Amino acid sequence: MLISQFLWSTVSAAQSVFDNSCPNDSPVSCSSSNAASCCFEAPGGILLQTQFWDYSPATGPDDLFTLHGLWPDNCDGTYEQFCDNSNTIANDGSTVESIIVDSFNDKELYDNLNNAWKDINGNDHSLWAHEWNKHGTCINTILPKCYTDYQQYQNVYNYYKILYDLFETLPTYKWLVDAGITPSNSKTYTKSQIQQTLNSKFGADVYFKCDSNNAISEIWYFHHIKGSLLQQNFIPIDSLSNSNCPSSGILFPPKKGGSGSDPNPTNPTTTTTSGPAPTGVPSSGYIKLSGKSGCLISNGKWYTSGTCATYHFSQSSDDNIAITSSKGACGVDSSNNFICASSVDSSQTKFAIENGQIGVDGNFNWCLGDSTGSGSSAQTSIYLSDGSCSSFTISVSNK
Numbered sequence: 001m002l003i004s005q006f007l008w009s010t011v012s013a014a015q016s017v018f019d020n021s022c023p024n025d026s027p028v029s030c031s032s033s034n035a036a037s038c039c040f041e042a043p044g045g046i047l048l049q050t051q052f053w054d055y056s057p058a059t060g061p062d063d064l065f066t067l068h069g070l071w072p073d074n075c076d077g078t079y080e081q082f083c084d085n086s087n088t089i090a091n092d093g094s095t096v097e098s099i100i101v102d103s104f105n106d107k108e109l110y111d112n113l114n115n116a117w118k119d120i121n122g123n124d125h126s127l128w129a130h131e132w133n134k135h136g137t138c139i140n141t142i143l144p145k146c147y148t149d150y151q152q153y154q155n156v157y158n159y160y161k162i163l164y165d166l167f168e169t170l171p172t173y174k175w176l177v178d179a180g181i182t183p184s185n186s187k188t189y190t191k192s193q194i195q196q197t198l199n200s201k202f203g204a205d206v207y208f209k210c211d212s213n214n215a216i217s218e219i220w221y222f223h224h225i226k227g228s229l230l231q232q233n234f235i236p237i238d239s240l241s242n243s244n245c246p247s248s249g250i251l252f253p254p255k256k257g258g259s260g261s262d263p264n265p266t267n268p269t270t271t272t273t274s275g276p277a278p279t280g281v282p283s284s285g286y287i288k289l290s291g292k293s294g295c296l297i298s299n300g301k302w303y304t305s306g307t308c309a310t311y312h313f314s315q316s317s318d319d320n321i322a323i324t325s326s327k328g329a330c331g332v333d334s335s336n337n338f339i340c341a342s343s344v345d346s347s348q349t350k351f352a353i354e355n356g357q358i359g360v361d362g363n364f365n366w367c368l369g370d371s372t373g374s375g376s377s378a379q380t381s382i383y384l385s386d387g388s389c390s391s392f393t394i395s396v397s398n399k
Contacts, residue, residue: 366382
């Protein structure tokens with residue numbers, strides 16, 4: 001199917017030229033049950049443009065919410081990841097400069113990304129590769145078959161170019177500062193101040209997240225898309241996630257050492273964080289089952305009486321969520337049972353949290369397994385649903 005043709009100039013900085021050959025009446029993503037095609041994004045019909053404010057350690061320019069990614073979520077809020085192993089690039093990011101600069105002659109884009117797309121650990125190019133491999137490969141309207149005379153890595157380049165172009169239209173820092181919401185170690189702001197400012201500029205409800213210091217740390221902009229991603233017909237929609245920020249007392253700390261720092265801070269906020277979890281959940285809380293009493297205890301089993309276990313949540317460098325309890329790291333075993341123990345290797349399970357719900361590799365449905373004990377002392381294992389049981393969800397509950 002003829003969808004787009006990409007041209008570039010070898011005389012000056014390259015510019016993407018997209019042939020908008022999808023029909024003008026192409027359906028908007030999530031608006032119909034159309035099958036995925038080069039003109040209809042599915043199942044990932046919700047495109048999230050995500051930005052981070054990492055202030056300690058300071059990451060990126062002190063007047064910029066840094067770019068994090070462009071994520072295709074399913075219309076029900078779940079998501080797929082690492083969708084096409086044949087379409088990936090080197091995980092360490094060793095090829096991204098060659099793709100952008102050598103293959104597509106776009107040094108300007110490369111320089112812009114180096115300024116705006118930052119990893120909290122300094123592994124910028126590895127982050128870029130990770131975002132393409134995990135999320136970009138799940139965008140079906142930029143599969144190689146959707147191009148005329150496809151050049152190797154053309155879709156990777158287009159993903160990076162479109163990701164940055166969209167980022168440029170969402171200047172979070174400027175929007176906040178223009179409304180008097182400025183970085184400070186002493187001032188605080190209300191949720192409604194921030195929400196109204198961002199909503200008025202974006203045109204829909206914007207999701208923002210606070211860290212354990214009640215400091216703003218993430219912004220997510222949700223979109224539908226009409227036609228192919230290459231056409232960039234983004235349509236702002238209301239957030240599918242609920243902010244975890246308090247109604248008042250929200251901090252907007254200057255990036256440590258940045259020019260925005262107060263000369264005489266009265267309430268310094270310099271706690272080092274491991275990076276925000278992309279979910280809007282607290283750093284600790286209980287885990288409860290939908291439609292069922294009780295909660296999970298520290299070994300990862302469901303218990304209907306007694307004290308709920310406190311679980312801790314943190315983000316790893318590859319966007320996944322690590323979960324721990326007093327028993328140790330949590331994961332899923334070879335039978336897909338949720339388990340927490342000192343013997344568990346947390347790196348083997350890729351937890352994610354969406355809208356407060358906990359899942360693994362895009363699966364957010366769980367089932368009841370084997371039980372030990374009886375009556376109120378019974379402990380029941382839970383396992384990832386295989387579609388053959390009456391499933392439920394498990395969610396983070398604030399303590």
